[in-house]
Amino acid sequence: RKVNDPPLCNHQSRSSASWYVPVEGCIVQLPDGFHKWPSPWPARLSDIPPSLPSSGPDAEESFRKDTVHWSSLISEVYMSGGFNVNWSSVRNVVDMNAGYGGFAAALIDEPLWVMNVVPVDQPDTLSVIMDRGLIGVYHDWCESFNTYPRSYDLLHASFLFRNLTSRCGVIEVAAEMDRILRPGGYLLIQDDSETLKRIAPLLKSLHWSVSVLRDQFVVCKKGFWRPSVS
Template sequence: MAHCSRCLIPWGQYDGLYLIEVDRVLRPGGYWILSGPPINWEKHWKGWDRTAEDLKAEQTMIENVAKSLCWKKLKQKDDLAVWQKPTNHVHCKVNRKVFKKPSFCQAQDPDKAWYTTMEDCLTPLPGVNNIKEIAGGELAKWPERLTSVPPRISGGSVTGITAEMFRDNTELWKKRVAYYKTLDYQLAEPGRYRNLLDMNAYLGGFAAALVQDPVWVMNIVPVEAEVNTLGVIYERGLIGTYQNWCEAMSTYPRTYDFIHSDSVFSLYKDRCEVEDILLEMDRILRPEGSIIFRDDVDVLVKVKSIMDAMQYDARIVDHENGPIHREKILLAAKQYWTAPAPSQDQGESQTDS
């Protein structure tokens, strides 16, 4: 579902470009909800300081764009209007004879969305055998959805990942998270952390293993990852986004209580400096928050030396399967500290000068 509440986006303009983008990110059968102008303009037009004719024309444009996308308007009540995207494009392909625009995109990767220009074409849904079939496969109901094999994997559209690999990965992260909680007692304490970030989420196994805890996890799929798995994460009922960790993350300082970094520095080796990534992690981590790094021991030794200089309380521990593994775990806790106040002598010298 996508929801716009008085977001003041000109949905009907530019040939419906913004609604076309909403259509791209909605699942088959997904919903778009609009509340606020121009919905219910008949009642509110005077308070919105716009003419009734202008608001009526805006809603007409939105209605026409929605129809051109093959959306069905389910209901309008008071200040809310609800549209639904079709579960497949069987009818939509036929009505292109009526709606010349937008046409279907040709040779487009719909999952490509990092520094990608929006296109004024309709993203085609996967093919189906009959009108009642859900394009791309039907999802299980929650909470079974979290651990069921996602349709993208069962359908073979994610290169190199099988249903068996998915199940194994789910069990692996249950084991790993249980081990993490023996190392970081605050992670095991319900309510201590709320906002979590997984910097290299892969299939979302880390987040899935925490489903019984009162936390939410932002799952990041690095744009440099070998396989694009963001679609799998959403099919599991989790949330996530793309990120290049050589760049700043689009969020405010001190967003997260806890950060998980699995093989991030090995992935970004020779791409950018370790210090730059660590400084960005420090920016978005709350004071007294924690980080768990998982990487090759040589990488973690370098990371620890930098974390020590950044006044973190850091220590390296063995892999959950014992000390013979080169992959180790680094625990780092951000200390609460502030810069010392200027001394009286410094203040006087500045006044004299």
């Protein structure tokens, strides 16, 4: 360009940050590797994303392992009869801690769609999710989640609760999940046993059916309970 206006963004800054940061009047530079069109859909789901963080030598291997992990977990665990999830009733899904988007990618053959959420206090992987052809947003789970114009059929939270910031706790997030999940909807949680021991009683107090499986999963179904009028 003859005139550097607006300028290119500083590589040292988190150019894709969107939460409590001032808007910069600059153009985000494309990362190395953006020199060709992405693979056709759905091959791009499993291709190495150009925006994959390259801070470590094992980034590509980590991405591949994550893809295999979620493919196995979905087919061998989440879709198994022991989880008692009626997947035929599930259309709208939120992955509350999406990472690379492996959960959504593993469900690509199912008749549903997944909103991938990257918590603002977790590694910034939203560009990786977008490169895979998936959709996603940043969000701070200490605040309300914009669900307009729908509620969701299933919420998925993998190791979300143990990483909550000090600004809020499990109670606040549980109340928000109760708000955005439709009656009859499902919640799937994977976390360590100590975290599950704190979460399960709280969800039962909301009159949800709660099952703890394999000491690392909680499967919940939201009921139709409403406070009685005295």
